Amino acid sequence: MDIFGTALPALLEAFALIFTFEQIGWLIVGVLLGLSVGVFPGLGGIAGLSLVLPFIYGMEPVSGLAMMVGLVAVIPTSDTFASVLMGIPGSSASQATVLDGFPLAKKGQAARALAAAFTSSLFGGLFGAVVLTFFVIIARPIVLAFGLPELLMLTLLGFSMVGVLAGSSLLKGIIATCVGVLVGTIGEAPAQGSSRLDFGNWYLMDGFQLVIIGLGIFAIPEIISLLRQDRAISKDAKLGAGWIDGMKDWWRNRWLSIRCSTIGVIVGVIPGLGGSVVDWIAYGHTMQTAKDKSQFGKGDIRGVVGPESSNNAKEGGGLVPTLLFGIPGSGSMAVFIGGMILLGYDAGPQMVTNDLPITYTVVWSLALANVFGAGLCLFMSGGIARLTTIRFPLLVPFLFMMITFAAFQSRQTLWDLVALVGIGLLGIFMRRFDWPRPAFLIGFVLASQAEVYTYQAYQIAGSKFRQASEVGFDYIFSPIVITLAVITVVSVWLGARQSKAIRPPETTFKWNKKPAVWFALFITCFLLASFIDALMVDVMIDKVFPATIAGIALFAMALLLIKMNRADATSGIFYDVEVGGEEADAPHGLWKMLSWFLGLLVLTALFGFAIAITLFFIGFLRLQAGASWMRTAILTVCGVGFLIFVAYMLNRDFPPGLLQELVELPWPLRGI
Amino acid sequence: MQKPNFVRRTLLKAIVSAMALGSASVAMAEVNMAGKTVDWVIPFSEGGGSDKWARFYAPLLSEQLPGKPNVVVKNMPGAGSTKGANWFASRAKNDGLTILGTSGSTQFPYLLGDKRVKFDYADWNVVLASATGGVAYLPADLAAKWKQDPKSIMDTNFVFGSQGATRLDLIPLLAWTMLGLKVDPVFGIKGRGDGRLMFERGEANIDYQTSGAFLSKVMPLVKEGKAVPIMTWGALDANGEIVRDPTFPDIPTFKEVYTQVKGEAPSGEAWDAWKAFFVAGFPAQKMVFLPKGTDQEIIDTYSNAFKAVTSQPDFPEKAKKRLGVYEQATGAKADAFKKLGTEVAPNTKAWIKKWLKDRYGVNL
Structure with missing residues (x-):
């Protein structure tokens, strides 16, 4: 060669x-x-x-x-x-x-x-x-x-990872994935552009972007949780193993790294x-x-x-x-x-x-x-x-600044922040009741390609079958498709076996059933709404996918609810981080900490982001972190100054608020 | 990285002011944008065709505006480009420091009466209209039969990867339907590049690309004998007639192919609709606008600046690679293109809406 x-x-x-x-x-x-x-x-x-x-x-x-x-x-x-x-x-x-x-x-x-x-x-x-x-x-x-059948199989392989990542309950994993997929279908349908689950709202019409979902599902729940526990990220505020150990870790796992x-x-x-x-x-x-x-x-x-x-x-x-x-x-x-x-x-x-x-x-x-x-x-x-x-409350203003600024890169409007809070709440509750967040994210990421590839592969296969049935079969059952199918089946099988292995040992802890059931019912409402909305879509090809997914999820949910109804209060299905988890004796309540975030949202709506984040820095550092005026001033100037510098270099604007509607302000105070 | 740019700008500024003093165009010197920043709003995301087009022009435009302001491309994507255009209509100030670049994807929802559209092209002042073209192609085996007699493959089941019937793909879909080709569009691809990939994989057996993409991505396939161009959409001449595309003078236009297949020149409602949307989608594809109520002086400043950009001796060569050999219209010509591309007779609009509904189930 x-x-x-x-x-x-x-x-x-x-x-x-x-x-x-x-x-x-x-x-x-x-x-x-x-x-x-x-x-x-x-x-x-x-x-x-x-x-x-x-x-x-x-x-x-x-x-x-x-x-x-x-x-x-x-x-x-x-x-x-x-x-x-x-x-x-x-x-x-x-x-x-x-x-x-x-x-x-x-x-x-x-x-x-x-x-x-x-x-x-x-x-x-x-x-x-x-x-x-x-x-x-x-x-x-x-x-x-x-081709498209191969891409579809690869997408299914991606979905099969849910089996492993589902954690303690496979049912919850399946439902979480479906919810992720349905959130991913919000907005214009990829095939014919029908609007789905957007309630005529222009922000939802474009669907959610991954940044918002990722930050909302992972970052916000963790930040709020740490804030409530009022400690440093590192549990005893010490640094253990160093970077040499990390390199050694890699060497020990070099084959994994190659794979x-x-x-x-x-x-x-x-x-x-x-x-x-x-x-x-x-x-x-x-x-x-x-x-x-x-x-x-x-x-x-x-x-x-x-x-x-x-x-x-x-x-x-x-x-x-x-x-x-x-x-x-x-x-x-x-x-x-x-x-x-x-x-x-x-x-x-x-x-x-x-x-x-x-x-x-x-x-x-x-x-x-x-x-x-x-x-x-x-x-x-x-x-x-x-x-x-570092004591976490001192970091929080910086973190909030970073994640809100990141979220604003999605559409550059205040609604990005609203979406972030909404998805963040979902994330917080998923974390609280032990619903697998990775499964949700995989569903979201794969939603549009799963839908498009299914539909396109189906259509092209149809056209190939009209030519001759051999052509059609050759198209669908290519060697690559078959190989991928085998890998997927093995992966699902392994996943199912392993999900037993990682199940936490049954405790004798008596959970409070109600909150977990309420959350499940809330998810059920979302699923029902998706299902009804999908049925109302006119164009057939834009309707089938969300309707099917919502149907599957509702079925799984029915099983889960039946299980919840029958299960004993000691079952892990009712897991609640507020009761038996690390938040059980957190010094601060959830809503109090969350209200800081909502405060930032309200301030932004009123004064625009640049002013809002400054006020937030001062307010948070003084009232929540208990920093001295001196320290507050230094941290605020550093934080906000850095943000403005980055925005200037990258030619980004900050979202405007009511104030900017009324008066003309110079950059960076002015909005877009 | 800012520094050399700044030094250069200052130097250039000095030279320009010296030249402005000596030049006759004293009237122009009243609009001075020195030290200002012009926001060029592009209602599409980074990396797309319109973004590349704007980023090609931005530095050249900056050079030609009085005082050499900094011209910055601001991407404001969303809602199929209507979000950025709506923003421009409602919020942009008419001080000449905010301009908008739109494309066929902005014109189409406007022409089709999309409910998200809250802007009116009639309000805006056009200062540049960039044309482009499109080329349809077939795999070699089908193309060979097509060459013999286009009618011989009318019964073939054609598959075409499409972004959606209300997008630019409306033009090929309507053209092929008028010819009598049986084309099944497979919707849901994200860009024309995906359609080309489907063609290369043998999943689609008819495709089209805009000129730039055809030159760089399909020409290699043509050379390998895997693809053969069969028609272009054509170009507009000074009288508004469709003529051969100057970038592809050897390929017949859809109009010619139609005449050959049907034995008569195209006419009637379908042809009127096709032509109207073709103009909006190709010869008047990308335009630059100043907001409603902008001073004539500022409009003239921009028109002249774009004229100066496009009439520079090395412009054709630079543009050839990035934009193709197409009309870059300014002044009255740009106005004419804007009129053709954004004003469609109500009965033509109604016809196309009905066609989209009957054929593809699209409710507008």
Whole structure:
């Protein structure tokens, strides 16, 4: 095979292009920018790339590419800080990292978790680059072999991970997934654009964005819970195991890391699947292959190594559809393509035939950026991990600032904040009654592709069957489909078996049945509403999917309610964190803490975000954290000043309030 | 990174003011935007076609406006681009510091009477209209038969990956229906790139792309013999007649193909509707607007700036790669395009709505 004949000269040329003082310099500029942007949850690659885009035009192509790649590559690296230290999923790539990373931080092992994460990222990134170097040449036919039935099967495989992640109750897992899917179908239907469950509200018409769901479901419940317990993130405000241990952890799990990197590359390579499931598939795989599963979700280092290996490998894999087909796998890749055009390169098949050296430049800039990025992060992780020893109330204003600003990036209106609070409440109650939040998120992420692929595959199969039935069968039952089906079945079977293994031992604790039942009834109302709404949709193809999902969920819910009716009060089904969990003796009540958040919302509605967050800082630090005026002033200036600086650099506005309607104000006080 | 830009801007500013003093256009010098920031609102997300188009123009426009203001692209996506356009209609100030870029995807909901539309094109002042084109293509085996006689494949079951019948895809869908081709659109793809991928995978067997995408993504397939272009939608000449697309002078237009297949030139309600929406979707695809009630002086300033951008000697070469060889109309010509692209006779609108309902079950 002449892969080597083609690849080697191009590779050497690419190395000669990258390894010059100037290019490395630009790459590092990109890496530093990427790290700074990535730390902010919700901003991610799009904001970062938009920042540099005006400067790209007229730059020397390789320098420009190096800078852009440097920026994109390290975002899934640096967003780990927020995931591990604060429990805030920094971007869609690091949602699964929260599950075990944050509990580790709570145990005082933040530095260890970070180090393991960065080492895994580094490895994943390099692994991805090596695989791609050879794969990119032969990728085109392989990628084209993934038609709609194959994509649908992959989506189902993604769903099958729910079996493992469902936790203590499979029924709750299924319902949570369905609720996630239904929330994902809110807005314009992908096929014919019928509006679903939006009540004529323009905000809902566009559906929820992942940022809001991720922050609401994971970050808000954790922040509120910590706030109520009034302590540092790290339980005894001490830092235990350090970063050397983290690297050792990675080495102990190197095979896991290789497997998860492979998953990352494969998922990344296939266009249309989206990067947001890859960390969940890796996490599911990690759990399935682990012998002792008792610690997952409570701080198992493998739960960090797996997803983090996969998400950086995915970035490399994602270059294949982006470069070879011009189909961006994510928003940031779309902007990346735009930047490439500015530099005189257009994505397409010629990237492998005529522009192979440039393609390799991109691939290896990516690898190099991973080395610099992960290296820098490793270096900083010990210091930054100290944040977990600070008394939490002092951190809260910063966290609220970060998550609200991140949420505002969704649509840039006040409604983003309202949506965040709404989804946050759902998250809080799901956490309280032990409903699996990952299952909900997987459902949400996969909703639209599950619907579109089902419908499209069905339609195209119909057309193939009209040609001849063999053609139809060949189309549906391709070898890839069959392989994936087997993997899915095995995965479901393993999951079902394991969900028994991780079930908590039956306690004799007597739960209060009522709250758990009320929450289940609330979910039932939502399901009924979805079902009725779906039936009211005119267009058939926009109706079937949500109606089916809501039907399944209602059936599962009926089973759950029957079970609840029959079960004894000691059953884990009534689990309530308020009664027997860590919140049982929290010094502060839920609503009191939540009202701080609502206060920020009201202030924003009145005065716009810039003024609101300033008032919030002062009020919270003085009244809740009990800080001195001096300290309050310093922290407020630092926090708000930093926010305004970032917004200015990224050319972002703050949501306006009533005040801005009435009077004209200068930026940053003025709204959009 | 800000610094060299700032130094450059200051230098340029000095040169420009020196030139302005010497030049005859003293009237123009009254609008001075030095040190200001122009927000160019794009009602689509980053990375899309309109975003790329605006980002191509932004630095060039900045150079040509008096005082070289900073021109910043502001993405305001949502509700199929109506959110950003509504915002512009209700909130943008008419001081020349906020401009809007719209595309066919903004024009179509407006023309079809989408209930989310709360803006009126008639209020706005157009200062640039960028045209584009579209090319339909078939796989090689079908194209060979098509070449012999288009009627020979009229009974083929065609599958077409579509973003939705009320989008730009309305134009190919109506064109093919008028020809008598049996095309089943598979809805729900996210961009035309996904449609091309379906074609490449052999799941779809007819597709079209706008000119830019055709040149860069489909031409390699044409060279490999996997795809063959069969028709373009054409371009508009000065008299408003449909002529061959200047980027693809060798490919016949839909009008020609129709005449060949049916033995007569297209006419009637369907043709009127097709033409009206074609103009909105392609020759008048992307336009730049100033808000209602803007001073004529500011409008002229922008018109002249865009004229200056497009008449620079190296512009055609720069634009060829990014925008294709198409009309970049300014001044009265842009007005004419705006009129053609945003004013459709009520009976034509009614016809197309009925067609969409009968054929695709779309209730508008």
